[in-house]
Amino acid sequence: MSGARRKEEPPLSHPQQHLVANGGGGALRGSVWGKALRSDSAWEDKDEFLDVIYWFRQIIAVILGVIWGVVPLKGFVGIAIFCLINAGVLYLYFSSFQQIDEEEYGGTWELTKEGFMTSFALFLVVWIIFYTAIHYD
Amino acid sequence: MSTMFADTVLIVFISVCTALLAEGITWVLVYRTEKYKRLKAEVEKQSKKLEKKKETITESAGRQQKKKIERQEEKLKNNNRDLSMVRMKSMFAIGFCFTALMGMFNSIFDGRVVAKLPFIPLSYIQGLSHRNLLGEDYTDCSFIFLYILCTMSIRQISVAFSSGGAKGLRNPYSRSAEEMTLVPTSNRGVRMGLVKWLNRMKAPLPQNKCMDQTDSLPPSTAGSFIKSDLCPVLCKGTRQTN
Numbered sequence: 303m304s305g306a307r308r309k310e311e312p313p314l315s316h317p318q319q320h321l322v323a324n325g326g327g328g329a330l331r332g333s334v335w336g337k338a339l340r341s342d343s344a345w346e347d348k349d350e351f352l353d354v355i356y357w358f359r360q361i362i363a364v365i366l367g368v369i370w371g372v373v374p375l376k377g378f379v380g381i382a383i384f385c386l387i388n389a390g391v392l393y394l395y396f397s398s399f400q401q402i403d404e405e406e407y408g409g410t411w412e413l414t415k416e417g418f419m420t421s422f423a424l425f426l427v428v429w430i431i432f433y434t435a436i437h438y439d
Numbered sequence: 440m441s442t443m444f445a446d447t448v449l450i451v452f453i454s455v456c457t458a459l460l461a462e463g464i465t466w467v468l469v470y471r472t473e474k475y476k477r478l479k480a481e482v483e484k485q486s487k488k489l490e491k492k493k494e495t496i497t498e499s500a501g502r503q504q505k506k507k508i509e510r511q512e513e514k515l516k517n518n519n520r521d522l523s524m525v526r527m528k529s530m531f532a533i534g535f536c537f538t539a540l541m542g543m544f545n546s547i548f549d550g551r552v553v554a555k556l557p558f559i560p561l562s563y564i565q566g567l568s569h570r571n572l573l574g575e576d577y578t579d580c581s582f583i584f585l586y587i588l589c590t591m592s593i594r595q596i597s598v599a600f601s602s603g604g605a606k607g608l609r610n611p612y613s614r615s616a617e618e619m620t621l622v623p624t625s626n627r628g629v630r631m632g633l634v635k636w637l638n639r640m641k642a643p644l645p646q647n648k649c650m651d652q653t654d655s656l657p658p659s660t661a662g663s664f665i666k667s668d669l670c671p672v673l674c675k676g677t678r679q680t681n
Contacts, residue, residue, distance in 0.1 A: 360596065376557045424592035430580065431451065433557040435444050 342401050351402065355392060356417035362388055363425035370425075371432025384425055389414050446553040450582060453544065454589030457537065458597040464536070465529040466601070478522045485515045548582035556580050 337343040338354040345351040366387060370380050396402050396413055404410045469475050489511050550571050556578045560568045565577050568584040 356599065371557070374557055378558055380557065420592055420595040423588050424596070427451070427585075427588050427592055429557055430554050430585065430588070431447055434447050434554045438441070438443060438555045 341399050345400075345402065348407060351396075351400075352407065352413075352416055355396065355413060356420075358392060358395065359388060359417040359421035360424055362391060363421035364428050367425045367428025368432055370429045372436060374433050374437055376433075380429070384422075388418070388421060388425075443552060443554065446548065446551060446582075447585065450548075450553055450585050451589050451593075454586060454593050455597075457540065458590070458594040460536070461533050461594065462597050462601050464532050465526070468529040468532060469526050470601075472525070475522070475525050478518055478525065482515065482518045482522060485511065485518065489515060544582065544586070551582065552579040553582050554580040554585055560584075 334350055334354065337345070338358075363384075366384050369375075370384070375383070393410070393414065397404070397410075404413060407413050489508065492508055492511070550573070552572060556568065559577050564584075567587070568580055569577050570581040570583050572579050572581050
């Protein structure tokens with residue numbers, strides 16, 4: 303069922319995969335991010351998709367930290383809104399945009415947890431830095 | 440640039456340097472050794488093999504097949520354990536270095552407000568965020584709080600980079616990479632990591648071995664690392680105001 307929803311991508315032959323993995327690290331990363339930005343991509347390697355979720359979380363944390371620090375948004379409201387946006391955006395990404403089968407990854411909660419604490423710590427650091435720099439410098 | 444913001448930037452810089460130092464020490468002592476490379480390749484090969492086998496196994500699979508899978512799981516567990524033991528060396532080296540560094544930085548930044556928090560932390564976190572600071576303004580941030588936050592984020596990210604993606608943080612055989620950060624993990628954390636991994640491989644846990652798995656795992660060094668890293672700071676107590 304989930305396979306039918308996905309686009310079929312021609313698998314790389316083994317020598318090509320090996321070449322790309324060893325000598326073409328940049329090319330491999332490029333193809334992963336290409337897949338990440340295309341709707342309904344096929345993810346044979348589950349770890350690859352989880353990596354994408356992880357790094358997307360970190361990017362969202364940096365962006366929100368900057369915005370919250372500049373505005374500034376203060377208090378636990380800022381933290382709560384960050385958590386909602388972080389979880390919500392990624393949920394929409396993997397359920398609607400990529401249309402993956404959450405059960406293959408251990409459920410929605412596993413995907414929601416992926417990289418969350420690191421992104422939270424990163425968000426706090428960026429928020430504190432920008433808040434201190436702009437409003438207390 | 441004000442002194443406070445300069446301190447903020449400096450602490451982030453120190454965090455980045457210590458994260459790189461930790462990765463460097465680990466690379467020298469662990470990653471470049473033949474034993475580690477061999478074990479890692481073996482574990483990856485075995486886990487892929489096991490995953491494929493589990494996907495093809497059916498409800499009516501013979502007892503022999505199930506026993507074979509259990510044997511392979513056991514072998515994989517042993518290899519994971521060996522891999523963790525190889526990383527122990529770097530753990531001790533890192534713990535030792537960082538204890539010394541933390542003591543030094545703590546004395547440099549003692550009593551200094553290094554940043555302003557855009558929120559008032561919860562009361563049990565104020566002991567950390569307002570450590571050794573004068574006054575009752577709990578939006579003042581002490582060195583240790585900012586350092587911990589930076590380390591939690593920067594070191595995790597540097598580990599993710601160095602171990603080939605965030606999967607380096609995810610798999611239990613590189614759980615000790617996560618332990619090198621200040622994310623508090625314990626045996627329970629390692630156990631949950633293994634349980635999560637086995638669930639992901641759709642392996643039902645043998646009932647009688649549920650708890651034995653933790654016994655066979657090497658004791659987490661995260662607790663001792665955190666203690667050694669933070670002990671000079673945490674044991675000091677808060678400064679009393681007049």
